Amino acid sequence: MKRVVSYSVMSDSGEKTLVKKIGVLTSGGDCAGLNAAIRAITYRAIQTYGWHVMGIHNGTTGLIVRPLDYEELTLESCNSMMMRSGGTMLGSTNKTDPFNFPDAQGERTDRSVDFIAGYRELGLDALIGIGGDGSMRILRHLAQQGGLNLVTIPKTIDNDLGHTESAIGYPTAVEVATEALDRLQPTAASHQRVMILEVMGRDAGHIALSAGIAGGADIILIPEIPYSLDKITQKISSLADLGRTFALIVVAEAVKTENGKPVVLSQEGSRVRYGGIGHYLADKISAVTGADMRTMVLGHVQRGGQPCAQDRILASAFGVHAVDLIAKGKFDRMVAWKNRQVVDVPIMEAIEQFQEVDTKGTMIRTARGLGISLGD
Numbered sequence: 254m255k256r257v258v259s260y261s262v263m264s265d266s267g268e269k270t271l272v273k274k275i276g277v278l279t280s281g282g283d284c285a286g287l288n289a290a291i292r293a294i295t296y297r298a299i300q301t302y303g304w305h306v307m308g309i310h311n312g313t314t315g316l317i318v319r320p321l322d323y324e325e326l327t328l329e330s331c332n333s334m335m336m337r338s339g340g341t342m343l344g345s346t347n348k349t350d351p352f353n354f355p356d357a358q359g360e361r362t363d364r365s366v367d368f369i370a371g372y373r374e375l376g377l378d379a380l381i382g383i384g385g386d387g388s389m390r391i392l393r394h395l396a397q398q399g400g401l402n403l404v405t406i407p408k409t410i411d412n413d414l415g416h417t418e419s420a421i422g423y424p425t426a427v428e429v430a431t432e433a434l435d436r437l438q439p440t441a442a443s444h445q446r447v448m449i450l451e452v453m454g455r456d457a458g459h460i461a462l463s464a465g466i467a468g469g470a471d472i473i474l475i476p477e478i479p480y481s482l483d484k485i486t487q488k489i490s491s492l493a494d495l496g497r498t499f500a501l502i503v504v505a506e507a508v509k510t511e512n513g514k515p516v517v518l519s520q521e522g523s524r525v526r527y528g529g530i531g532h533y534l535a536d537k538i539s540a541v542t543g544a545d546m547r548t549m550v551l552g553h554v555q556r557g558g559q560p561c562a563q564d565r566i567l568a569s570a571f572g573v574h575a576v577d578l579i580a581k582g583k584f585d586r587m588v589a590w591k592n593r594q595v596v597d598v599p600i601m602e603a604i605e606q607f608q609e610v611d612t613k614g615t616m617i618r619t620a621r622g623l624g625i626s627l628g629d
């Protein structure tokens with residue numbers, strides 16, 4: 254059994270903290286690589302610093318409810334199988350904002366005080382929150398209100414957080430979408446069809462663009478670049494003129510109709526669930542070209558399953574660095590990936606910068622250079 258060492262660290266505010274116990278939670282939509290991050294945090298905290306690590310269940314909910322809902326993480330419970338597994342062993346939610354928390358009757362109240370009390374009741378010296386922009390905003394608000402020591406790790410398949418080149422989950426989502434194109438291409442070719450693949454990503458087109466390039470798409474449509482149906486049908490006709498009997502189109506879920514209307518499945522407050530643009534486009538394109546069209550909405554398979562190697566590496570590096578930040582008493586920071594290494598930035602800076610596709614960047618130039626139509 255490892256000796257428990259107490260690390261005395263100085264926080265940014267100049268306060269001395271004796272770190273013995275840290276918490277970790279995953280919040281927002283799950284993605285591949287979360288368990289690898291939890292494992293890295295647990296290993297670093299126990300092996301290097303001799304701390305206790307508490308895994309908080311179901312996002313912030315585990316510290317709001319009574320009794321508190323958590324488990325102690327150990328080297329045994331976080332073995333290397335966790336590198337290979339999808340989802341999050343701690344559970345997650347994208348529906349339970351502590352400042353607007355639903356009770357059993359569906360009424361919403363501010364439970365931030367309970368969360369802060371839960372952090373103290375569990376005896377936490379610091380908390381690592383793994384989440385996207387929405388979760389980080391909430392966690393930071395809680396940390397500011399309660400004077401909690403917070404470090405965050407970026408995760409989102411959408412890859413729309415500022416100041417980090419990649420977030421956990423994005424590389425695997427791109428792999429899954431690319432594999433879908435690999436599988437759609439032969440069936441499209443066999444049946445002389447135009448296939449549309451609709452991918453996730455919310456308001457950013459990163460998954461569509463990367464997977465489209467990697468998977469040999471003919472047309473990629475992203476929210477950042479307005480398209481015209483004429484350009485799309487012209488591209489399909491030009492492929493036919495060259496003797497191509499099929500075409501592959503990738504469309505990001507937040508691409509709008511030609512007259513600028515978002516295509517949504519549902520809307521709860523400001524939170525929309527996108528879905529359906531692929532089918533909309535299929536109808537429009539076949540009406541003009543007469544093409545035999547099929548649409549595949551890839552959905553949540555982009556989030557689940559085994560993380561790819563890049564996600565495991567990213568998650569491991571992020572987890573180790575996040576624990577080291579706590580050891581140094583550096584709080585209110587998000588770990589980030591920049592220029593081949595892990596760095597850390599103020600959480601606020603990362604969430605304030607929505608990272609959409611750079612329409613003048615390398616990826617767009619690459620797509621255009623390959624003759625891929627972006628619909629414009």
Ligand code: F6P
Nearest residue numbers: 282347410411453454455526527
């Ligand atoms: O933000 C991640 C994400 O997967 C988006 O790409 C997608 O629009 C959304 O979450 C789906 O959310 P839910 O899991 O609530 O359906």
